[in-house]
Amino acid sequence: MSEEILINVTPRETRVAVVENGMLQEVHIERTSRRGYVGNIYKGRVIRVMPGMQAAFVDVGLERAAFLHASDVLRAAPLDLAGDEPPLPPQPTPPIAELVREGQDVVVQVVKDPIGSKGARLTTQLSIPSRYLVLLPYGRVLGVSARIEDEAERARLKSMLGELIREAPFGYIVRTNAEGQPGEALAEDVAYLGKAWSAIQAAIGTSRVGQCVYEDLSLPLRALRDLMRDEVEKVRVDSRETLERIQQFAHQFMPDLAERIEHYPGERPIFDLYGVEDEIQKAMQKEVPLKSGGYLVVDQTEAMTTIDVNTGAFLGHRNLEDTVYRTNLEAAQAAARQLRLRNLGGIIIIDFIDMTDAEHRRQVLRQLEKSLTRDHSKSTVYEFSPLGLVEMTRKRTTESLERQLCEPCGTCGGRGSVKTSETVCYEIFREITRAVRQFDAEKLLVLASPKVVAKILEEESAAVAELEEFIGKTIRFQPDEQYAQEQYDVVLL
Structure with a gap:
């Protein structure tokens, strides 16, 4: 097992990546404006x-x-x-x-x-x-x-x-x-x-x-203390100042391993060396493709994380049970890696594809447990439930990678979906009716997103004419690029 630790240092942020056999397994991030408190x-x-x-x-x-x-x-x-x-x-x-x-x-x-x-x-x-x-x-x-x-x-x-x-x-x-x-x-x-x-x-x-x-050690020194072991071939650091501090720490506490720490002088950013940046971007996505053509869907919620396994384009070469078994074996390895990479913790439910063979279920469970053995966070895996789900827990002490790097969508407020333009149209019609009953006005102006206004004028023009006749007033619609799809204002003129 070839393992390397890459340390990327910028003035306001330090990142540590653990790479095994050329594949990113863990990412740790520390920002000076928001250092963690664990251990303090x-x-x-x-x-x-x-x-x-x-x-x-x-x-x-x-x-x-x-x-x-x-x-x-x-x-x-x-x-x-x-x-x-x-x-x-x-x-x-x-x-x-x-x-x-x-x-x-x-x-x-x-x-x-x-x-x-x-x-x-x-x-x-x-x-x-x-x-x-x-x-x-x-x-x-x-x-x-x-x-x-x-x-x-x-x-x-x-x-x-x-x-x-x-x-x-x-x-x-x-x-x-x-x-x-x-x-x-x-x-x-x-x-x-x-x-x-x-x-x-x-x-x-x-x-x-x-x-x-x-106060606990800074991230580079914590990484050396907690992640450095005999299997680690190299620790590469792109900052000479941080390198000196790390080497001083290593000579004091791990002199046998100090010679494996080296400066990375390359012009190409160190995280581009193994495609780490691309892998971090992929870890923000819900879907995780498998080599076989199947894929995982990872959903993180406040209460738990769910991982759904799908065969996708993988049809196999023998029969359906064999196809499902091979997809689930690959998914078990991929799910364990995603838990480490995304730093997902708490309750985790994995919905493997249904298998009728009890031995196949046992082998998939064993593969999941084996893939989790290199994870530094403690995890507990339970047997398949009557519904074919695998329930497990993973110790969580810090925010997940997504919650460290992302914030709720300003458009949907973190729901993961927005109201359709048709739904917003009918909300506007109700709001117009409500407004004219409360206030006196000769005309009404509706400001909304271009998509919603286009929907009203092209597909709901008959409904607008009926509404104008019902309330006895003229309604004008004005598109505004600043409005999100769910936003609108009804202005009385």
Whole structure:
């Protein structure tokens, strides 16, 4: 598996692309005017407690009050060096009113950015990541990432970390990147995290409510920390200034991989190198073509994302069941890629083409799960439902690619459709009748889009004549390019 990370830097925007075998898989965008908040730690103040929601709203200095659920409020657990979880069974979550009170100052961390009309989601269970570890300053658990599946390696890492933190009153999680790393690498991270936590504690003591006391790394450094692994052959950066910062970070935390970071000096933009710009534009479209001639239709809504699979022009060579099976196998791979590329999260419903063979359904499900294994976001896939749908969830912490780059259409208001010119014609006729009943006027002027006016004068001229006779007044229609199809004004003269 050939993998490269491309970093494109401009004065107001930084973009990171993950390319596998020449094909774009992920895009991460950070704009200076709208940096994400996930990972930031704030000194906040509880402004409202909502017992019915088991939650509180906290002022952390952002545009909207942030949301803190009772389940995200810290409760102490004993340190467990033998297993991955605290030995005691989970206890029922106490009422939110017993955990926080209005006016109370709290130190919180953002776990989910503001999305749509929702404020950021918070936790008091702080975590500070490094290259190989995550420090849980208030936690008492010693865990290993579930993505490290080899039991011997899990035991080795846990044993090494246990020796390093024997006297430390903190919890730690070993990240996936730590697989195969020596004890010295973990020791460096333990030292770094200890210094970082000391600096955060000092900042908490001197900061005011609404101030950020710890800010996560910038996008290029986060990309190196979270995405850099042995399979990555090259990291190419088109900015010398950013390159220097990245190399300095790499020499400190990942010296073995530092030599793979290089400057891209080419005149051709770095994202044009692998067609990344074109792929980003395609990710804004609803339809995703498949090589076989079939296609996916991706619909993102507030509640969920749906992916519909269609055979399109693919007719196959054997029979209908074989055609459907092969299309669904290709669609499973494509759907997994689109989830990563578009950063789609929450509830996802995939409507594969109906298959009668149970083994075919099992193979398609296995292909979907296999294609999701390289995804950094945690996902859970369920069996086919009685209606032939696959339900799954994918962890969402930031806005999708579409919502980062796009805004609702000014014409349709995000509905995805506009009223027909015929519908608008009849609305205008009703508005004229309503207006003459309320106000006195000798004439009426209707301003509307050229398409609607043409429809009225060409196809509805008889209806206009009947309306003029009914109201006893003259109506004049004037097209205006500034009017969208659904817009119009009835002016009394």
